[in-house]
Amino acid sequence: MTYRWQEHVGPGQDYRLGYRTEEEARPWMENDQVSRLAALVEPGCRAQIEAEIEEEVAAAFAHAKACPFPDAQELYTDVFKEAQHAH
Structure with a gap:
């Protein structure tokens, strides 16, 4: 099992956002499964x-x-699931 150390969308820590504390994350960082697996290769x-x-x-x-840069209207496509109406 792995554990996300950083914010969802950025290189920083998210402790200030209250999702978790540094104390909670520390054991995961110290026993990183990705590094452990990499050592076997x-x-x-x-x-x-x-x-x-x-x-x-x-x-x-x-x-x-x-x-080319996408058209601004593309911001609104494929964002939400289309509603399925009962027949």
């Missing part, structure tokens, strides 16, 4: 995986930067 294999991920992320950023 051979260094060469891990480096290859990380390089592939970095390449994929860089390609996604390049694609996003090359695309």
